[in-house]
Amino acid sequence: DHLRHVDSMATLPSGAGKIPELNAVILGESLASEEHDLVLPTHDFAQQAHVSSPQKYLEMYKRSVEDPAGFWSDIASEFYWKKKWGQQVYSENLDVTKGNINIEWFKDGITNICYNCLDRNIDSGNGDKIAIHWEGNERDVDGSLTYTQLLERVCQVANFLKDSGVKKGDTVIIYLPMLMELPITMLACARIGAVHSVVFAGYSAESLLQRVMDCKPKIVVTCNAVRRGNKVINLKDIVDAALSESIKNGISVDSCLTYENESAMKKEDTKWKKGRDVWWQEVVPNYSTTCAVEWVDAEDPLFLLYTSGSTGKPKGVLHTTGGYMIYTATTFKYAFDYKEFDIYWCTADCGWITGHSYVTYGPLLNGATVVVYEGVPNYPDSGRCWEIVDKYKVTIFYTAPTLVRSLMRDGNEYVTRYSRKSLRVLGSVGEPINPSAWRWFYNVVGDSRCPISDTWWQTETGGFMITPLPGAWPQKPGSATFPFFGVQPVIVDEKGSEIEGECSGYLCVKSSWPGAFRTLYGDHERYETTYFRAFPGYYFSGDGCSRDKDGYHWLTGRVDDVINVSGHRIGTTEVESALVSHPQCAEAAVVGVEHEVKGQGIYAFVTLVEGVPYSQELRKSLVLMVRNQIGAFAAPDKIHWAPSLPKTRSGKIMRRILRKIAARQLDELGDTSTLADPSVVDQLIALADA
Numbered sequence: 001d002h003l004r005h006v007d008s009m010a011t012l013p014s015g016a017g018k019i020p021e022l023n024a025v026i027l028g029e030s031l032a033s034e035e036h037d038l039v040l041p042t043h044d045f046a047q048q049a050h051v052s053s054p055q056k057y058l059e060m061y062k063r064s065v066e067d068p069a070g071f072w073s074d075i076a077s078e079f080y081w082k083k084k085w086g087q088q089v090y091s092e093n094l095d096v097t098k099g100n101i102n103i104e105w106f107k108d109g110i111t112n113i114c115y116n117c118l119d120r121n122i123d124s125g126n127g128d129k130i131a132i133h134w135e136g137n138e139r140d141v142d143g144s145l146t147y148t149q150l151l152e153r154v155c156q157v158a159n160f161l162k163d164s165g166v167k168k169g170d171t172v173i174i175y176l177p178m179l180m181e182l183p184i185t186m187l188a189c190a191r192i193g194a195v196h197s198v199v200f201a202g203y204s205a206e207s208l209l210q211r212v213m214d215c216k217p218k219i220v221v222t223c224n225a226v227r228r229g230n231k232v233i234n235l236k237d238i239v240d241a242a243l244s245e246s247i248k249n250g251i252s253v254d255s256c257l258t259y260e261n262e263s264a265m266k267k268e269d270t271k272w273k274k275g276r277d278v279w280w281q282e283v284v285p286n287y288s289t290t291c292a293v294e295w296v297d298a299e300d301p302l303f304l305l306y307t308s309g310s311t312g313k314p315k316g317v318l319h320t321t322g323g324y325m326i327y328t329a330t331t332f333k334y335a336f337d338y339k340e341f342d343i344y345w346c347t348a349d350c351g352w353i354t355g356h357s358y359v360t361y362g363p364l365l366n367g368a369t370v371v372v373y374e375g376v377p378n379y380p381d382s383g384r385c386w387e388i389v390d391k392y393k394v395t396i397f398y399t400a401p402t403l404v405r406s407l408m409r410d411g412n413e414y415v416t417r418y419s420r421k422s423l424r425v426l427g428s429v430g431e432p433i434n435p436s437a438w439r440w441f442y443n444v445v446g447d448s449r450c451p452i453s454d455t456w457w458q459t460e461t462g463g464f465m466i467t468p469l470p471g472a473w474p475q476k477p478g479s480a481t482f483p484f485f486g487v488q489p490v491i492v493d494e495k496g497s498e499i500e501g502e503c504s505g506y507l508c509v510k511s512s513w514p515g516a517f518r519t520l521y522g523d524h525e526r527y528e529t530t531y532f533r534a535f536p537g538y539y540f541s542g543d544g545c546s547r548d549k550d551g552y553h554w555l556t557g558r559v560d561d562v563i564n565v566s567g568h569r570i571g572t573t574e575v576e577s578a579l580v581s582h583p584q585c586a587e588a589a590v591v592g593v594e595h596e597v598k599g600q601g602i603y604a605f606v607t608l609v610e611g612v613p614y615s616q617e618l619r620k621s622l623v624l625m626v627r628n629q630i631g632a633f634a635a636p637d638k639i640h641w642a643p644s645l646p647k648t649r650s651g652k653i654m655r656r657i658l659r660k661i662a663a664r665q666l667d668e669l670g671d672t673s674t675l676a677d678p679s680v681v682d683q684l685i686a687l688a689d690a
C-alpha cells in the first residue's frame with residue numbers, strides 16, 4: 001500500500017512547475033532518500049479522504065492561488081446568503097508603501113454565521129443530530145444538545161441580550177469557562193450582530209479590566225465559579241473587581257449576566273450587585289426560543305479577541321463575518337478530513353482562537369457533533385482524555401503539544417487502558433510539536449493508524465494556514481507540511497527578500513485569505529506597523545520557519561518578544577510590566593526558555609530596588625504579582641536575581657545574552673564587548689542558581 005502511494009506521486013499534473021516548492025514532493029525522488037523519516041497515509045485512509053493524493057491537493061491548490069475569487073466563491077455558494085456578495089469577490093492591499101492595508105472578502109454579501117451554523121443545518125435535516133456533547137469536570141456530570149435544542153438556547157440568550165439593549169455592533173464580553181453556555185453566548189451575539197469578545201476565564205481581574213476599558217462592552221456574561229480539577233475558582237469575584245475598577249475609570253457596564261454553576265458554587269455564596277447582576281437561570285429561560293436573525297454584511301465585525309504582542313497592551317484582533325465563516329468551515333473540513341459521522345473533540349478553551357474557530361464556528365458550520373469538556377485533561381487522572389474519547393466515540397481529537405508531552409510523561413498505561421478504536425484523525429496546535437511527541441501521539445494514542453494534522457496558524461489568521469491534509473501527504477513528524485488552499489507562505493531573509501528552495505527565515509504570507517483579521521480594534525496604525533511594515537508587501541507572522549528540500553515547512557518558533565507557554569501566547573513585556581509593578585522590583589527582563597512539558601517556560605531576570613535583599617518570600621510575591629495581573633498561566637517558572645541587566649551603551653537590554661544565560665548555554669554568549677558593562681554577565685552567571 002505504501003509503495004503504491006509513493007509511486008503515484010511520480011506523475012506530475014501539467015503546469016505544476018508554476019509552484020516550484022511543491023515539485024520535490026511530487027517528484028518523489030528526494031522523498032525516497034529520506035523514507036525512514038516519512039509516515040505514509042494508509043491506503044484505506046487515503047482512499048476515503050477528501051483529498052486523497054498530492055496531485056489532488058496540487059490541482060486544488062493551484063486553482064486556489066491562481067483564481068482565488070472563483071475558488072472561494074464556489075465554496076461560499078454552499079452557504080446561505082440573504083444577498084449575494086458584489087461583483088468583486090475580494091479586494092486587498094497588503095503593501096504599506098501603496099496605501100492603507102485593506103482586506104475585504106465577499107463585501108456587500110449579506111449573511112449571518114449563527115444562521116449558517118444552526119438554522120441551515122436544521123433545515124437540511126440535521127435538527128436531531130447532536131451538536132454538543134458536554135462533559136463536566138466530574139465524571140458523572142454531562143449533557144447534550146441537538147442542533148434544534150442548541151438553536152432554541154441560542155435564541156433565548158439572543159432575546160435576553162436584545163432586551164438588555166444590546167444592538168448590532170455593540171460589544172459583549174464573555175468571561176466563561178467551558179460550559180455549553182460559552183458557545184451558546186457566542187452564537188447568540190452573532191445572531192443579533194453583536195460583537196463578542198471572549199476573555200479566557202484564566203485571566204486575572206486586571207487583564208479583564210484592560211479589555212473592558214478597551215472595548216467598552218454593553219454587558220458581561222459570566223458564571224459564579226468553576227471547578228478545575230480539585231480547585232474552585234470564583235470567577236464572579238474577578239468580574240466584580242474588574243467592573244468596579246472600570247467605573248472609576250469612567251466605563252460602566254450596566255449588566256452582568258451570571259450563570260449559576262451549581263456544581264462549583266451555590267447562588268447563596270455568590271457576591272451580588274443589585275441592579276447590575278442577573279442570574280442566567282432566572283431570566284434566560286423566560287425568553288422565546290425563536291429569535292429573528294440580524295442580517296449583516298460580510299465585512300461586519302463578528303468578534304474581537306485580545307492577544308499578546310511585543311508591547312504591553314494586548315491587541316484586539318478583529319475578525320469579520322463572511323470570510324471568516326467560509327475559511328473556518330473549509331479549513332475544518334479538509335484539515336481534519338471531516339465526514340458527517342465524525343465525533344469531534346478539540347481540547348482548546350473558547351477563550352483562545354482555537355476555541356472560536358475549531359470548537360465553535362468551523363465544526364458547527366459543517367454540522368458536526370462537538371465534544372466540549374469543562375475540566376482539565378488529567379483529572380481525576382491522566383487517562384481522562386481517552387476515557388472521554390471512548391465514552392463519546394470521538395473520531396477526531398485535536399489538542400496541543402504540551403498536553404501530548406505531559407501525558408507522554410505519565411506513561412502509556414493511561415492510554416492503553418482505553419480502546420481509542422473510534423479515533424481516525426489527530427491534530428496538534430499552538431507550538432511546534434517535537435518529533436518524539438509526534439511519534440508518541442501517532443504510535444501510542446493513534447495506534448499508528450491516525451494521521452496527525454499539525455496545524456500552524458494564529459489568532460490573526462482566523463484559521464489554518466499551513467497544515468497537513470490527512471490522507472494526502474506522506475508526513476514528516478514535526479512538520480506542518482504545506483499551505484492550505486489559497487495561502488501563499490513565503491520565507492524572507494532579514495532584508496525582506498523571498499528565499500526559495502531549501503532555506504530558513506521569517507515566515508510571511510503573500511496575498512490575503514478569507515479568514516485574515518481586518519484590523520486591531522481601534523488601532524489600524526498598530527495593525528499596519530506590527531504586521532505589514534516589517535516586510536512591505538507581506539503579512540509578517542512573527543514566526544521563524546524553514547523549508548526542507550522536499551518543500552515541507554518546519555516552524556521554529558517566534559522571532560519576536562512573544563512566547564508560547566503550554567500553547568498560550570504571552571508577551572514578555574506583559575510579564576515584565578506585571579513584575580515592575582511590584583514596589584520592590586526596579587527592573588525586569590523576561591525571556592522564553594525551553595521547557596520539557598510546556599514547550600517554553602517563562603524565565604524572569606529581576607533587579608530589585610536599591611537596598612532590598614533577595615528572599616524566597618519576595619520571589620513568591622513577585623510570582624503572585626504576575627498571577628494577579630495576568631493570570632496563573634503566565635506565572636514565571638524562574639526568577640533570576642539580577643544586580644543589573646546587560647545593556648548596550650544606549651541602554652537597550654541585550655536579550656540575546658539573557659536567552660543564552662537562561663538556557664545555560666554559557667559558551668554561546670557571543671560578543672559581549674558592546675555592553676556598557678560586560679562584568680554584568682559574570683555577575684548574572686554567578687547568581688544563576690541563587
Ligand code: WTA
Binds near residue numbers: 428458556557
Ligand atoms: C504558534 C494559536 C508551530 C506560533 C492557533 C504562532 C505554532 C502562535 C503552531 C500563534 C504549530 C501555533 N506549529 N507553532 N502547529 N500553531 N503556533 O495566536 O508561534 O494563540 O505564531 O494562535 O502559536 O498563537 P495563537
